[in-house]
Amino acid sequence: MNETESPSQNIKLAPPIAILGVPFDMVMVSQTIDIIGKMIESHRPHYLVTANANFVAQASEDVELRRILFDAHLILCDSTPLVWASRWLGNPLPERVAGSDLAPLLMRAAEEKGWRVFFLGTKEEVLQRAEEKLRAKHPRLQLVGHLSSPFASLLEMDHESICRAIKEAKPDILLVALGCPKQEKWIYMHYRTLGVPVSIGVGGTIDFLAGETPRAPMWMRNAGLEWACRLAQEPRRLLRRYMTNLWVLSSRLLAQWWQLQVRRRRHAARYHRLMVVAEKTEAGFEQVKIPPRFDAAVVREHEWLWKCFVTSPAHLLVDMASVEFIDSTGVGLLIWLHKSLTASNCHFVLVSPSLVAKQALDRMRMPQLLAVAPDLDTAKNMIMERSRDIHAIATLDLSPAPKPLTWHGEIVTSNVEAVKHLTESYMECCVAKPKRIAVDLAEVRFIDSAGVGLMLRIKKQGRLRDMDITFLNPRPNVLNVVRALHLEQYLFGESKQGSQ
Missing domain, CATH: 3.30.750.24 (STAS domain)
Structure with missing residues (x-):
């Protein structure tokens, strides 16, 4: 297998199906375990997404979350209604692959194969109970560490110490329980540098492993009614979410079904089978x-x-x-x-x-x-x-009357340090000049949370140096990511009119 080949490509799978833009892979639970095994054997970093209805509803409005799905090495369908929807759309998913069903099987496989496991997220006492129960059930399971993450926004987390602890533990599997979409964005920011072969956002699955939250009876799971059990357990937290999901998904799925399925049947005689x-x-x-x-x-x-x-x-x-x-x-x-x-x-x-x-x-x-x-x-x-953008992520102009510093292409985790170095160099060169620095974002197609974090650090550094740092001309995709992190007013203020 070459360096760019996905392990999932070594297992014969049916083509994925896009449900509201989310490309779900045609896998069963047993196949998923096999694919994870190949990922671990490759010793290269990968991340998996277990997407339920709430995830798909959020992704329809969150550009960064959709990008994370686009780049994911495997997308599992953790929603019976979405499995039903795949049947209506003409390419049925084989089954629901729930994170809460996958995790126990994954722990059993980890014990058998000697895979090292690390937990990140949820409360300390929940993590300890989960480890106790797993050690009792799987005595040879290598649980190499856990870390409870205190409640904080994504950009306020202590990323350095968390990553250091994970690297020192050298796990094969990292289960992240920070809730959607925070856990997916955290994984996307760090999975390459961590080097963990398999990272998975698991939501409340660790609570299930600890016995903190009881699962629905098997008959409810088989009937696709597990959501009703969860709603009965946490009505205040989940009622509004479920109602929003119902409205968003039903209306958009109906539109997709009408356009992509009914239209074909109504005009089937017009289509001729031609070769690609x-x-x-x-x-x-x-x-x-x-x-x-x-x-x-x-x-x-x-x-x-x-x-x-x-x-x-x-x-x-x-x-x-x-x-x-x-x-x-x-x-x-x-x-x-x-x-x-x-x-x-x-x-x-x-x-x-x-x-x-x-x-x-x-x-x-x-x-x-x-x-x-x-x-x-x-x-x-x-x-x-x-x-060219790959090699020129920022343009410096140090002439006597300099133009704004221009960022290019995509500002993401993989190049954020290089952009930081160029931007700080520009700031150093401008110390003796009028302390107003503009960064032009007109040529930035996409930015992720790491890129927004860089913008935040630069803005704060400017204030410490008595500099006025202004970000100009953000495109809609950039604005979407910044808004999702609730930083639009701080980073752009009144300067975003250039993007309109």
Whole structure:
């Protein structure tokens, strides 16, 4: 297996299905344990997401959370209603894979295979009880540490000491119980530097392991009614969430079902089964032309082609001009290709999508995260510009009348230290000049919580040095992430009019 190959690719899986833009993998619990084993054998960092209905509802409004899902190595469906929805959308998920069902099986496998386990989150007494119960049931299980995280916002956590404790323990599996979306954002910030082979956000699962919260009876779980049991246990906390989820998911799922399933049946006679056409355009570029119908059947028929794109990665241009119908599996494949090629440092661009394709992608809020170009030449130029952004994350202008410092591309965990170094160098050079520094964000496509944390530190450093640090022209994606962290007013104040 090469360095960019996902362990899940070594197990034959059906194409993923995109439900409201979330690409759920077609796995059962037993397959999930096998995939986790391959991840551990690889000794490379991965993270898994167990997504329930609340998770999907939050992701529909949170750009960073959607990006985390796009980049996840495996997405498990922890919701019976979403399993039902997959049937309506034409590509049924095999079963619900709940974190609370997966964890006990994972602990048993960890004991058998000698995997080292670390817990992060929830209360200290709950962690201790969970460890006591697990040691009694699995005497040879290697529980190498736990850490209770005090209540604090994501950016206020003591990230350095937490990461140091985890690195010293050298676990194979890290279970993070900070609640959604905080746990997923924390994992996304640190999984690469921690080097833990498998990190999973598990929500309240550690409470179940400790016996702190009883699970629903088996008949309720099998009937998809576990949510009712949880609601009876915590009505004040969960009633409003469940009502919001019901409204958001039912309305949007109905719209997705109508557009991507009913439309196909009403106009089935118009669609002809045509082959996907792939060709090389020039060195470093591949082009694929999608036929008028792009559904689960077409995706499965051309499985060999998608594997070729991933095993021999190159920049991929996907011509969608002829698309008259695309279903949830077609969208899921596009996300999977984007994820796989991005992991190989290649770019993925949708070219000239038809009106039908645009409507389907807009319905799932895909254009916020997928690159879209009106024609082939624009797509190639976009790839060239984004390739340059990787090497030029910030532009310094130290002339006598300097322009604002300009950040480029994506400001994320993997490059935040480099951006920090350049920005602090710029601040040092401006000490003797008027103490007003502007950072232009107009060319920043995306920023994650680590990037927002950098903005926060720079703003605070400026105040300590009596400097006025101003961030200008944030794009909607950047504003979305900052708003989710409740820092819009502090970071932008009245300066965000340039983004409107």
